[in-house]
Amino acid sequence: xxxxxxxxxxxxLPEGDVIDxxxxxxxxxxxxxxxxxxxxxxxxRGWFIFERLEAAPAVRMLGLEIRRKWATIVDDRxxxxxxxxxxxxxxxxxxxxxxxxxxxxxxxxxxxxxxPWWKKRHQKRLVLGAGLLDQLARVLIPEGKLxxxxxxxxxxxxxxxxxSAHPAFAPATGTTPRIDDHxxxxxxxxxxxxxxxxxxxxxxxxRRLSRSSSALPASGEAP
Ligand SMILES: C[S@@+](CC[C@H](N)C(=O)[O-])C[C@H]1O[C@@H](n2cnc3c(N)ncnc32)[C@H](O)[C@@H]1O
Numbered sequence: 001x002x003x004x005x006x007x008x009x010x011x012x013l014p015e016g017d018v019i020d021x022x023x024x025x026x027x028x029x030x031x032x033x034x035x036x037x038x039x040x041x042x043x044x045r046g047w048f049i050f051e052r053l054e055a056a057p058a059v060r061m062l063g064l065e066i067r068r069k070w071a072t073i074v075d076d077r078x079x080x081x082x083x084x085x086x087x088x089x090x091x092x093x094x095x096x097x098x099x100x101x102x103x104x105x106x107x108x109x110x111x112x113x114x115x116p117w118w119k120k121r122h123q124k125r126l127v128l129g130a131g132l133l134d135q136l137a138r139v140l141i142p143e144g145k146l147x148x149x150x151x152x153x154x155x156x157x158x159x160x161x162x163x164s165a166h167p168a169f170a171p172a173t174g175t176t177p178r179i180d181d182h183x184x185x186x187x188x189x190x191x192x193x194x195x196x197x198x199x200x201x202x203x204x205x206x207r208r209l210s211r212s213s214s215a216l217p218a219s220g221e222a223p
Pocket of ligand 1: 042066191
């Protein structure tokens with residue numbers, strides 16, 4: 001007797017070169033003018049998404065979580081708690097899924113405590129690298145925000161060097177992307193644990209510059 005692959009039916013994004021994001025929700029309605037769409041990369045147990053939905057009634061959320069188990073559990077929980085019209089989590093590698101998102105479709109992207117590995121041999125598993133960042137520049141709306149949090153200072157320094165050198169991003173406010181706290185109200189599981197344990201959290205907050213003020217080519221243009 002063969003044992004079924006656990007979470008074989010994890011929620012996956014539909015096929016196609018460009019995903020119609022409105023179709024992911026139930027009912028499949030386009031965003032209303034007052035609504036905005038936010039993305040969390042690697043939501044894990046998903047608490048941030050639930051808290052964000054409660055705190056911001058005009059926000060819809062998507063999550064891309066590489067672990068089938070957590071994508072399934074969180075997406076099921078969203079549905080049973082009545083959030084299917086506003087939030088979904090898919091079992092996807094964000095690095096492969098984001099290129100299929102439409103241009104300028106997201107108002108905020110959150111990357112909370114990614115990349116807990118810091119040994120050299122783990123380098124290729126890093127989620128937040130140059131390729132993903134180019135995609136974030138493409139899918140964020142002008143003045144859209146990118147929040148990155150980590151408890152590894154070495155990682156924060158590397159992310160800061162990477163994002164600050166990108167022509168499409170600037171600190172969300174002032175001259176440094178480093179912030180003591182954010183105003184999104186919700187907390188990710190790891191963020192909450194670090195706060196309870198009194199551990200430092202390194203936070204970087206960027207805005208996506210308007211297309212005219214950045215040197216980044218629009219989608220379809222030659223690099
Ligand atoms: C250290 S955990 C942090 C979980 C959660 N963001 C938090 O702050 O509590 C990193 C999460 O990112 C997910 N992850 C890692 N690489 C990913 C990728 N390429 N695409 C999507 N999710 C990924 C992991 O499965 C894990 O859930």
